[in-house]
Amino acid sequence: MKLIYLSPEPERQGHASYTHVHEIINNLKKMDWDIDLYCPRYDDKALPGAVSRLKEIGKTLLRAMRGGKPDAYYMRWHFAAWPLSFWAKLRGVPCVIEVNGPVDDLFIAWPITRRFKGLFCWLMESQLKWAAGLVPVTDGLAQVCRDVVGPDKKIAVIPNGANTDQFSPDAVVAENDYTRDLPENFCIFFGTMAAWQGIRTVLAAVESDSWPQNFPLYLAGDGAERPHVEEVAARQPGRVTYLGRIPYEHLPSLVARAKTSFICTENLEGRGSTGLAPLKLFESLACGIPVIASDMPFQSDVVRNGQCGYIVPAGQPDELASVVNKLLANPKESQKMGENARMVAVEDHSWFARAKDTHVLLKSVVK
Secondary structure, X not given: OEEEEEOOOOOOOOOHHHHHHHHXXXXXXXXXXXXXXXXXXXXXXXXXXXXXXXXHHHHHHXXXXXXXXXXXXXXXXXXXXXXXXXXXXXXXXOEEEEEOOOOHHHHHHOHHHHHHHHHHHHHHHHHHHHOOEEEEOOHHHHHHHHHHHOOOOEEOOOOOOEOOOOOOHHHHHOXXXXXXOOOOOOEEEEOOOOHHHOHHHHHHHHHOOOOOOOOOEEEEOOOXXXXXXHHHHHHOOOOEEEOOOOOHHHHHHHHOOOOOEEEOOOOHHHOOOOOEOOHHHHHHHHOOOOEEEEOOOEHHHHHHHHOOEEEEOOOOXXXXXXXXXXXXXXXXXXXXXXXXXXXXXXXXXXXXXXXXXXXXXXXXXXX
């Protein structure tokens, strides 16, 4: 079966979208799908401005349109995917749309687009209406889709997942430049350093008087909050260490060594109201460590149902510090949570399982 996969986001290794796209594709290929990926590519060091990005997306769309007639199109929901969605409709080829966030995410990331909100909403909602099937990543986003398309559309909730071979407790034995000086006891925050990821709450907890002694925080990643991270790291040497962006292949060796990982997302500007399923949640679980997650829809359900970590109120550093103390004071409970985490990841949240669910939906829409 032939599939054309469109990802309008830039292809940058180490980013969550890159991991999601390539893990789904690699596992679908194991199920005999022949897949051509079309995505814009930019310089690895920096993204260009909006106009240059739109030009590259336009070129990507043209390449996809000239890529022959597939059995199905699969694309990540994006206003710029509209031309290919319309092209699929004209050709009578079924299209599946993956929904990773509400329309409002666009207006948060690019405030200038609010001036043309009606147009952008139409560009995005029309894609959902034309699609043969939808893949929202949370139950909340599934409801967003139903509000647009009604109850009869084929919808399958398929969240992020983890490569359970790469992210594994066995990664603790891997040695590299980043593991050489790690202490025996530490916690980790990794991924995008954005305000909605709760990075300031985590750092405030570490700086509080109630934070446990000799339990440093290591941070790996990059983003808008990086200057604040570097400022706190300079102010709290020994308590906070910023590792910068590290190669993705080395990340499991850090996570598997940590005593806990922070998944402290916050509902800033309403972007968490439809539920959150961050990639690092599943990668942390796959490494067999307990997580500390904020009480946000979907991610908190995963942790509670799997009994694989602690839930804290979002945006409250004192509560976070208290839970960290509780984790360290109960090593047997923490060990059990880590064992549960690995079991839950392997049984329910592997990328192979996610691809299998995607395969089932794709097969159901192909004529």
